[in-house]
Amino acid sequence: MxxxxxxxxxxxxxxxxxxxxxxxxxxxxxxxxxxxxxxxxxxxxxxxxxxxxxxxxxxxxxxxxxxxxxxxxxxxxxxxxxxxxxxxxxxxxxxxxxxxxxxxxxxxxxxxxxxxxxxxxxxxxxxxxxGLVEQGERLRLTWTGAPLPAFSGRYTFRPAADHAEINDLVARIARPDVLTGREVALAVRGVDLATEPLAWLNSPAGAWRIALRAGEPVGLVGTAGDACYPLIAYLGLLDEAVRAELLAEAVRVLAEGGAREVVADADAHRVATVAELERTGFRQVRSRIVFAPAP
The missing domain is CATH 3.40.630 (Aminopeptidase)
Incomplete structure (x- = not known):
């Protein structure tokens, strides 16, 4: 030196x-x-x-x-x-x-x-x-117009009725699949996007979609079409089988609103989530290795 x-x-x-x-x-x-x-x-x-x-x-x-x-x-x-x-x-x-x-x-x-x-x-x-210690890896993926998978017909989708319904479902989902911008939400406003997404996202309840099977909620996705870029901010499941179709539904809604690119962040160790994003037409564009101060 x-x-x-x-x-x-x-x-x-x-x-x-x-x-x-x-x-x-x-x-x-x-x-x-x-x-x-x-x-x-x-x-x-x-x-x-x-x-x-x-x-x-x-x-x-x-x-x-x-x-x-x-x-x-x-x-x-x-x-x-x-x-x-x-x-x-x-x-x-x-x-x-x-x-x-x-x-x-x-x-x-x-x-x-x-x-x-x-x-x-x-x-x-x-x-x-x-003195910094590696804590994990986050991937950023983008969809840029690839054809979406076909829907099976097993599920129906509707907008969330209100914020209370969103909060109720969030409380039931232990580990959301997709949390885009989680690090920024925590640093800027002290919000954990996994447990308090509405404290960070200012989109109306209608921007959230609920997946249902036989009338019962099985998944929840929150999108933001007017952020710095259209994104899937939150995606959580009560039944993992709905993951593919809920992702496709979220992209479909954003694309119909004019989005040409959709962004999603997922932890690299969530292998099934990353694979499903890629099957939906997303491609990896960035990795972020998280380092934190040693205890």
């Missing part, structure tokens, strides 16, 4: 962050300049490590304006040994009041792509050296 200089950005030198070439240009993410303009990124929460005047590591913590939670590490790129990245993180953690969550964004199927693994492994190793 010869002559490594670690420091936050000063106001007016924001371009220093972008002087480091993007190591994963195929990954769709918010540009640093756009994050600054929106107020989520700030120079004092952006750190760089320089060697010979060249940026060899950069890290940016983000917190949307008005959020009640703590900033999380959204961008962390490293073109040096893991120890250099760990030195940056240690210094930043000390200045920012301690380590926070880190969401390591990676292209889809990154483990099977040697060129991506070569880029990804160093910053994740640095995070571990800095």
């Amino acid at each position: 010869t002559d490594l200089v670690v420091r936050p950005l000063a106001a007016g030198e924001e371009n220093l962050f972008d002087s480091m070439p993007d190591p994963l240009p195929q990954l769709r993410q918010v540009a640093y300049a756009d994050g600054l303009a929106g107020g989520g990124y700030r120079p004092e929460r952006t750190w760089v490590a320089l060697r010979g005047g060249r940026v060899v590591a950069r890290a940016a913590w983000v917190l949307p304006p008005g959020a009640i939670g703590e900033p999380w590490l959204e961008r962390f790129d490293l073109a040096a040994e893991p120890e250099a990245g760990a030195a940056l993180l240690h210094a930043a953690h000390e200045a920012l009041g301690g380590p926070q969550l880190y969401y390591a964004a990676l292209p889809a199927h990154w483990r099977h792509r040697a060129e991506v693994r070569a880029v990804a492994e160093a910053p994740m190793a640095a995070a571990r050296l800095a």
Whole structure:
């Protein structure tokens, strides 16, 4: 780590962050300049490590304006040994009041792509050296117009009657299949999307669809067509057999409302959910490895 200089950005030198070439240009993410303009990124929460005047590591913590939670590490790129990245993180953690969550964004199927693994492994190793512990993996998938599977006729679907009906079903669903934007809901408003989706989503009750079999509810899905992009925000099941048709119903409703792309997030270990999303025409576009401070 010869002559490594670690420091936050000063106001007016924001371009220093972008002087480091993007190591994963195929990954769709918010540009640093756009994050600054929106107020989520700030120079004092952006750190760089320089060697010979060249940026060899950069890290940016983000917190949307008005959020009640703590900033999380959204961008962390490293073109040096893991120890250099760990030195940056240690210094930043000390200045920012301690380590926070880190969401390591990676292209889809990154483990099977040697060129991506070569880029990804160093910053994740640095995070571990800095005391962060891997907690799981979240996948983002998108549907962009693929034909939907046929409906069997075993189920019927209707809009939720009111918020009370939604809350009643949510209370009966222990582990929702799809929770899109769960991390942001928690950081911005302190809301667990799995148990309090209506505290985060401002869509009307009619935007929620209930699946029924023989008149009894067997699944619930909440969509948002007017968010930053159309998405399946919540999908929970009382009967796993309805998963495929409830997904197709949600996409059908959004597509009829004009959506050309639909987004859904699911935990990577939910193998059946991910497989059903892909059978419905979704494709993986991003992975996020979740790192948390060690207990």
